[in-house]
Amino acid sequence: MHNMGLEAVDLVVNDPVLLTMFNINKNLWPAIKYSWANKKIDFQGRFDFAWDGKNPPKMLEYNADTPSLILESGVLSEDWHKT
16 A cells, blocks of 8 residues: 555656646645655555445545654554553
8 A cells, every 4th residue: 555655646746737736836846856756755654444344445545754643653653562
């Protein structure tokens, strides 16, 4: 799933139409392109899924490199470590 997300980012970063569709400010495009070209990617993320018990799960969102992710991951990592 993470790799699929990176593939999607690659498509967006390299397509001005998609960058526009995502409402990414044109002033930020050079920095985004530079960061992506130099492999400044997230190393940790959290997927949010929905599942009704019958149909295949659906990915709702992928959060990476956000302040809340760091807190959530820290708590979960500590719990995992204790088990």
